[in-house]
Each structure stands twice: as structure tokens, then as C-alpha cells.
Amino acid sequence: MRIRGIAGWGGAVLFPVALAWSQVAGSGSEPYYSPSQAIAAMLSMSLLIGVLRRRPLLALVMMLLGCVFVVAFAGPGYQSGRSPFLPFLAVDLAVAFIVATRASRVSTVAVVLSLVVQVLAIAGFSSGQDLLTNVEIAVLAIATAFMAGRLLRERREHAAALRSRAVADAVTAERLRIARELHDMVAHTIGIVALQAGAAKRVIDTQPARAREALGEVETASRDTLSGLRRMLGALRLAESEAAPLHDLPGLADLDRLAEATTAAGVRVDVRRRGEPRPLPPEVDLSAFRIIQEAVTNVVRHADTRSCEVSIDYQDEDLTIDVADGGRGHGAAPGTGYGLVGMRERVALLHGDFTAGPRPEGGFRVTARLPLPTGVT
Missing domain, CATH: 3.30.565.10 (Histidine kinase-like ATPase, C-terminal domain)
Structure with a gap:
């Protein structure tokens, strides 16, 4: 766990260096902002995956700042069709992850923050037809990320509910099984004991031998039932989820x-x-x-x-x-x-x-x- 934490925060430290290098190294290859620079920026944001799992809003803020840096580095004169807004797709993926795994309050903050920053960045660095197109793409991307996250969250919650119900059904079935075993075992013995004890009581003065025989049957039935109860209690004490072994039970x-x-x-x-x-x-x-x-x-x-x-x-x-x-x-x-x-x-x-x-x-x-x-x- 400590190694994972060091790796996650180490990636956060390397992120701004990798992001800056991806933009500066590719800035001289072409006279305009190239798609390779945008892809390199997205890859550098993968360094924040460890932080995203532990501090999702912090990772999201760092991604948004990185995207704003990319847009500002491209400047307002980038060539049409070579959009520097492509790295915002990494932000949208992060939003989908947050919506799928975090509480509604955190998800709402993530969606609103991402949408506001993207719209402001697009409004500040594009104009005319590009402005409307880019805003439309940003809104649709955020909406898609939100819906995908909600779908994943609902599927996960449904699977958890099914598992909980299966566990509850298994517990109920086992409780009923134990209740049936106790009832069938004890009820029969009590019936035999009651009859034999009644017979012994009636003849104890006139037929002591018959009374001793009846009491012997009472002792035998009681010992058999006590042995069965001990086996059942021993099985219940096992730290296993399986039912008591059937080969130890009567047939x-x-x-x-x-x-x-x-x-x-x-x-x-x-x-x-x-x-x-x-x-x-x-x-x-x-x-x-x-x-x-x-x-x-x-x-x-x-x-x-x-x-x-x-x-x-x-x-x-x-x-x-x-x-x-x-x-x-x-x-x-x-x-x-x-x-x-x-x-x-x-x-x-x-x-x-x-x-x-x-x-x-x-x-x-x-x-x-x-x-x-x-x-x-």
C-alpha cells in the first residue's frame, strides 16, 4: 500500500514536467499546434491515475490546469482543425470515473467544475464558428461522460445488491435448515421420552423392572439426541460458510x-x-x-x-x-x-x-x- 502511494504521488510530481516537455519538444516540428502535442499531453495526464483513485477532485483540478496550460501554449492563432482542446478528453474520462465511483456531491462538483473550465477556456481561445462548435463538443463530451459514469455506478450498485440478497437468502436458507434439523431431532426424542417416562411413572411401584427398562430407553434416546446436538453445534462453530457435512447426519x-x-x-x-x-x-x-x-x-x-x-x-x-x-x-x-x-x-x-x-x-x-x-x- 505504501509503494502504491509513493508511485501515485510521484506521478503527480512528474506530471507538470512531462506535460511541459510534451508541448515544448513538439512546438518546433510544425508551424501550428499539432495533434501529436495534444496526444502527448493526454498521455502525460495518465501519470495522475494514482492521485485520481485517492484524491479525485485534486487530480481533476491538476488535469484542468494542465489543459488550460496546453490551450494557452497553443495560443489564439492555432490553425483551424488542429484543436488544442483535445486533452480535455482525458478530463472527461476522469469525470466519468468520479461519477462512477464517488458520492453524488463529489460527482456534481466534478461535472460542474469541468464544464465551467472547459467553456471558459474555449471562449478565451477560440472565436466565430469554432467557438460554437467547440462549446457544443465540450458539452456533449461532459454529458456523455456523466451518463457513462452513472451507468457504471448503477450496474455496480445493482451487482452489490444482488450479492447482498444472495448472502441474505443463503443465511435464511441455512437458518431454516438448522431449524428443521433441531425440530426433527428434538421433537422425536421428546415424544419418545414423554411416552417412556409416563410408562415408567405408572408402573414404578408395581413393575420396577419395566420401569427401569423404560428409563433406560429414556437415557438412550436422550444420549443420542445430545450427541446429535453436539455434532450440529460443532459444525456451526466452523469458520466456514459451507453447510454442515451431510455424511455425519442420519439416513x-x-x-x-x-x-x-x-x-x-x-x-x-x-x-x-x-x-x-x-x-x-x-x-x-x-x-x-x-x-x-x-x-x-x-x-x-x-x-x-x-x-x-x-x-x-x-x-x-x-x-x-x-x-x-x-x-x-x-x-x-x-x-x-x-x-x-x-x-x-x-x-x-x-x-x-x-x-x-x-x-x-x-x-x-x-x-x-x-x-x-x-x-x-
Whole structure:
């Protein structure tokens, strides 16, 4: 950074020397002011790029003074068509840069200052038809520079807004993902713990062995959930923007353990598989397990039944999940819970289909179809 500063201000120091040399060295080659002198003046103004980035108005003032020097050096007798006002194009480029990168107040000062100096310089060193033509060119050049700068500024601001929105959407999506994981993990365990604790309380005096077994199930479920929470909190502590690794989270391979724990809590879970079970993409595997877990949890908490049936159908392009029970239904009033909402969100993220509602014959059914990526066999 210090080297850049030295180079930038060094260019500002060399600028007047280079500008004067470009005019004096070329003054004797032709009897009139030549385009080569104007081009040399523009090139010498490139030495002010470092100052333009740090002190834009100071660099602009130095450019304007340099252009006035060029016009004064050419004098009022330059030949028509050999305009000394060409170096003002460098000023117009600087104005476009200032408008594109600086605040409106600084941009306004730059535009007005540049326009006034150019018009005064043209009025002092040209006359007749050349005066009107040169003023018109100057005004059009400033207007073009202003519009180009505004366009670049708006595009930059729009790109920044899109990036900010993308970051906000990513944060929201990650927050919802964490909320779904916490809900699905904790809700199931709380349901199992509540059932087992209630059973232990009822039989602790008459059947102490059964009570100890129920409390053992409570301990196991609690430890499993605590382990899952620790893994999730560990992932959240990582100083990375990526989501928690999916390979550490449960999948359909853990379904039998889920069924055993729920059956031990008093609600039998019959698991039926159709098709050929095979490895699934991590996001599909996790979502399928969580959907079944939440559906079974709803059966435990709301259905008032002793059993439910879980069907998994492995097809070529889809994985279909169906959880049905014969209880009294657990379609709670809208807005009273997040279970169905979380399941629907999981399915939507995978571009699948989801339905949930009472069965005509009684009970409740949850069905989800999860598309499988091409190549999963």
C-alpha cells in the first residue's frame, strides 16, 4: 500500500514536467499546434491515475490546469482543425470515473467544475464558428461522460445488491435448515421420552423392572439426541460458510433403529421396502429419514394409535415415502406446529411432491416423492 502511494504521488510530481516537455519538444516540428502535442499531453495526464483513485477532485483540478496550460501554449492563432482542446478528453474520462465511483456531491462538483473550465477556456481561445462548435463538443463530451459514469455506478450498485440478497437468502436458507434439523431431532426424542417416562411413572411401584427398562430407553434416546446436538453445534462453530457435512447426519440406514425406539415407546412401526435399496445422495438420504422421523413423531404425539406403517419404494428415478396410521388423525389446526411445514420445505428443496392429510378409512397419511439425480443406481 505504501509503494502504491509513493508511485501515485510521484506521478503527480512528474506530471507538470512531462506535460511541459510534451508541448515544448513538439512546438518546433510544425508551424501550428499539432495533434501529436495534444496526444502527448493526454498521455502525460495518465501519470495522475494514482492521485485520481485517492484524491479525485485534486487530480481533476491538476488535469484542468494542465489543459488550460496546453490551450494557452497553443495560443489564439492555432490553425483551424488542429484543436488544442483535445486533452480535455482525458478530463472527461476522469469525470466519468468520479461519477462512477464517488458520492453524488463529489460527482456534481466534478461535472460542474469541468464544464465551467472547459467553456471558459474555449471562449478565451477560440472565436466565430469554432467557438460554437467547440462549446457544443465540450458539452456533449461532459454529458456523455456523466451518463457513462452513472451507468457504471448503477450496474455496480445493482451487482452489490444482488450479492447482498444472495448472502441474505443463503443465511435464511441455512437458518431454516438448522431449524428443521433441531425440530426433527428434538421433537422425536421428546415424544419418545414423554411416552417412556409416563410408562415408567405408572408402573414404578408395581413393575420396577419395566420401569427401569423404560428409563433406560429414556437415557438412550436422550444420549443420542445430545450427541446429535453436539455434532450440529460443532459444525456451526466452523469458520466456514459451507453447510454442515451431510455424511455425519442420519439416513435411511438408521430407520430400523428409529423403528425399534418408537416400538419400545409403545407405538409399533412396521417398515416395508419395495424395490432394490441402494446408496442415495446425502441430501436425499437425510431428507427421507427426517420426513419419516417427523411423520412417526406425529403418530406418537397425536394419532392415539398403537401402530403405523412406513413404506419406502425405491424406483429408477424417484424415492417414494409413505407413512400411514389408523388413529384418529393428527392434522392439527393450521399454524400450530412446524412438522408438516418442515417436511414440505425439505421436499420442495429437492423439487419433489408432498401430500399430507386424513385417510378416507380413518387415520392420517404422509406421502413424499423425492426425485433421484441421474446416475443414482
